[in-house]
Amino acid sequence: MSAIIANNLVKTYGKKKDVMTALHGISFxxxxxxxxxxxxxxxxxKTSLFRILTTLLLPDGGNATVNGYDVVKxxxxxxxxxxxxxxxxxxxxxxxxxxxxxxFATIFNTSIAEHYDLVRDIYVQIEPFKDxxxxxxxxxxxxxxxxxxxxxxxxxxxxxxxxxxxxxxxxRKEFWxxxxxxxxxxxxxxxxxxxxxxxxxxxxxxxxxxxxxxSINSPEGIxxxxxxxxxxxxTSRMLNMQQDLLQLEGVExxxxxxxxxxxVVKPALDxxxxxxxxxxxxxxxxxxxxxxPNIEDCFMDxxxx
Amino acid sequence: MxxxxxxxxxxxxxxxxxxxxxxxxxIMPVIQLMILPWAADYEVKNIRLAxxxxxxxxxxxxxxxxxxxxxxFQLQHYSSSMQQAMQEIEADKADLVLEIPAHFSKDIxxxxxxxxxxSINAINGVKANLGGAYLRSIIQDFNREIRxxxxxxxxxxxxxxxxxxxxxxxxxxxxxxxxxxxxxxVVLVTMVGAFLTSMNIVREKEIGTIEQIxxxxxxxxxxxxxxxxxxxxxxxxxxxxxxxxxxLVYGIVPVGNVATIFCFAALYLLAVLGLGLLISTYTSSxxxxxxxxxxxxxxxxxxxxxxxxxxxxxxxxxxFTKINPVSYFIExxxxxxxxGSGLWDIRYHMLTxxxxxxxxxxxxxxxxxKRA
Numbered sequence: 001m002s003a004i005i006a007n008n009l010v011k012t013y014g015k016k017k018d019v020m021t022a023l024h025g026i027s028f029x030x031x032x033x034x035x036x037x038x039x040x041x042x043x044x045x046k047t048s049l050f051r052i053l054t055t056l057l058l059p060d061g062g063n064a065t066v067n068g069y070d071v072v073k074x075x076x077x078x079x080x081x082x083x084x085x086x087x088x089x090x091x092x093x094x095x096x097x098x099x100x101x102x103x104f105a106t107i108f109n110t111s112i113a114e115h116y117d118l119v120r121d122i123y124v125q126i127e128p129f130k131d132x133x134x135x136x137x138x139x140x141x142x143x144x145x146x147x148x149x150x151x152x153x154x155x156x157x158x159x160x161x162x163x164x165x166x167x168x169x170x171x172r173k174e175f176w177x178x179x180x181x182x183x184x185x186x187x188x189x190x191x192x193x194x195x196x197x198x199x200x201x202x203x204x205x206x207x208x209x210x211x212x213x214x215s216i217n218s219p220e221g222i223x224x225x226x227x228x229x230x231x232x233x234x235t236s237r238m239l240n241m242q243q244d245l246l247q248l249e250g251v252e253x254x255x256x257x258x259x260x261x262x263x264v265v266k267p268a269l270d271x272x273x274x275x276x277x278x279x280x281x282x283x284x285x286x287x288x289x290x291x292x293p294n295i296e297d298c299f300m301d302x303x304x305x
Numbered sequence: 306m307x308x309x310x311x312x313x314x315x316x317x318x319x320x321x322x323x324x325x326x327x328x329x330x331x332i333m334p335v336i337q338l339m340i341l342p343w344a345a346d347y348e349v350k351n352i353r354l355a356x357x358x359x360x361x362x363x364x365x366x367x368x369x370x371x372x373x374x375x376x377x378f379q380l381q382h383y384s385s386s387m388q389q390a391m392q393e394i395e396a397d398k399a400d401l402v403l404e405i406p407a408h409f410s411k412d413i414x415x416x417x418x419x420x421x422x423x424s425i426n427a428i429n430g431v432k433a434n435l436g437g438a439y440l441r442s443i444i445q446d447f448n449r450e451i452r453x454x455x456x457x458x459x460x461x462x463x464x465x466x467x468x469x470x471x472x473x474x475x476x477x478x479x480x481x482x483x484x485x486x487x488x489x490x491v492v493l494v495t496m497v498g499a500f501l502t503s504m505n506i507v508r509e510k511e512i513g514t515i516e517q518i519x520x521x522x523x524x525x526x527x528x529x530x531x532x533x534x535x536x537x538x539x540x541x542x543x544x545x546x547x548x549x550x551x552x553l554v555y556g557i558v559p560v561g562n563v564a565t566i567f568c569f570a571a572l573y574l575l576a577v578l579g580l581g582l583l584i585s586t587y588t589s590s591x592x593x594x595x596x597x598x599x600x601x602x603x604x605x606x607x608x609x610x611x612x613x614x615x616x617x618x619x620x621x622x623x624x625f626t627k628i629n630p631v632s633y634f635i636e637x638x639x640x641x642x643x644x645g646s647g648l649w650d651i652r653y654h655m656l657t658x659x660x661x662x663x664x665x666x667x668x669x670x671x672x673x674x675k676r677a
Contacts, residue, residue: 054520076522084520090513094322095315106311107523149517 093135312531502581
């Protein structure tokens with residue numbers, strides 16, 4: 001049995017005149033012990049989906065189960081078994097680190113000692129600050145504390161809504177390592193992120209956009225499905241270069257990706273042709289090379305179609 | 306029970322860590338009770354008087370000195386030009402003009418009758434009303450004195466004369482503060498009970514902690530009780546502080562039993578806590594909660610009998626005071642403090658308050674949905 005099953009979930013906001021549909025029939029399964037990523041830009045419907053699965057929001061259509069329990073009917077059972085870390089830091093800022101953890105342990109009818117080994121690896125990192133108020137912690141520390149609080153009752157499914165948004169690169173890396181560690185313990189993890197580069201750290205990902213799923217696959221599978229030739233191009237005048245490239249016949253897409261622009265072309269074009277085209281347009285320091293696609297390229301491609 | 310204990314522990318910790326709330330609880334009652342009763346007073350004093358004396362006689366001077374020695378009036382202007390006196394009123398330097406005509410003393414002696422004119426600045430209605438009334442009664446008094454001097458009364462009064470003397474019960478000296486302090490105390494308890502509660506719950510919504518609480522298997526009633534109990538305790542505590550200040554500063558010792566007040570307050574707080582809970586279910590930010598609370602507070606106070614008598618309100622306002630919890634508590638406070646009423650005397654108030662508590666709380670719990 002899958003840990004999470006979402007079946008044609010629909011969520012709309014607003015009334016009569018001004019209806020906004022946040023989720024258009026989303027379906028997916030997450031297997032037990034899987035690290036599943038929901039990847040999509042802001043406003044794609046990630047948070048609505050999480051709130052439905054954690055029983056905080058009622059879906060307007062479709063159904064979903066977590067550990068076999070229905071999110072509407074059996075919400076009480078689900079709340080005992082899942083951990084949820086909302087996108088916004090929502091612990092008590094005026095309580096200390098230790099008090100927060102103790103508080104959440106208590107309302108789950110357990111104690112810190114009981115499940116200490118689960119949170120130990122994370123907690124030792126924030127333990128030096130345990131008498132500091134949660135509101136005074138740095139962003140990365142806050143995320144670690146929130147994760148501890150979400151784990152303190154040993155949930156079998158963990159929902160993390162954009163845990164790495166607004167966190168520095170080093171803390172992000174550490175955070176994903178922690179998630180790996182939790183996965184080894186058999187905890188099913190559903191994590192959402194707007195960062196495409198984090199997709200490759202998941203077992204499987206669902207790319208979502210405007211409340212619909214565009215693709216569900218392993219990161220490798222998604223990348224493998226990208227079949228068009230892709231080049232990275234760079235000149236001294238990047239903005240003009242993009243405009244020039246989009247005018248060339250056979251160029252489908254051109255967007256900034258790091259310090260290069262990624263250029264998606266029809267099979268007829270090759271690197272040499274692009275190179276000479278750019279030189280003819282008067283660009284200097286032209287560099288064009290074939291490049292392997294990443295998740296972001298796939299996302300851009302899926303979004304277009 | 307263990308969960309509830311921890312919820313309460315958490316609430317108290319948060320309350321005692323929040324300097325703003327602490328200030329509200331300890332300093333606000335002290336300041337309000339120390340300052341307001343001295344300033345909020347019905348008696349109008351320092352009425353600025355302009356006298357237009359066209360007579361300049363012994364009588365007119367006697368009248369003027371009688372008026373100014375009453376203590377209510379300040380002689381601001383003295384001349385024999387009505388025009389100048391009106392300018393004083395227009396410049397807001399005088400509140401009242403008393404014009405004494407040129408033939409004033411002659412009329413009194415010859416005709417046994419003289420007239421005076423009062424012109425009152427009615428921009429401040431209360432001042433105008435009371436000032437006019439004071440002056441009128443002083444002039445009447447003056448009138449009587451003169452008559453005594455001139456007329457030889459027969460042994461029995463030829464006209465029928467009814468004289469009234471009054472005696473004030475429960476507050477013999479009409480001490481304004483005896484009447485005001487218990488009322489202000491009610492407002493304080495209401496602020497703590499209803500508004501701190503609503504702000505506290507809304508704060509959890511605002512910073513998102515309620516979300517985190519809602520995914521836990523915690524029961525709805527645990528959460529609500531965890532919120533209400535601390536403010537119930539704090540409300541009674543503030544009442545205690547207030548009664549102590551009333552006793553120490555104003556010497557107001559309740560004639561009735563203090564336990565009666567606390568007994569009613571315990572019930573009253575249940576009702577206002579329900580109100581606080583209700584406000585919090587209809588608002589999603591502290592700002593909204595404050596504005597809504599402020600609006601309700603104004604209505605409750607102005608239609609609660611604190612400043613104006615309920616008996617003189619129009620019928621619709623009187624009907625509203627029947628569902629205004631504040632008006633019941635103000636009434637009970639005054640009954641117990643001034644009159645010494647016991648539990649049996651306030652039984653209907655208790656019953657009504659219990660009814661209001663049940664209605665407000667069930668409404669609040671009904672509209673407070675743990676699931677969005």
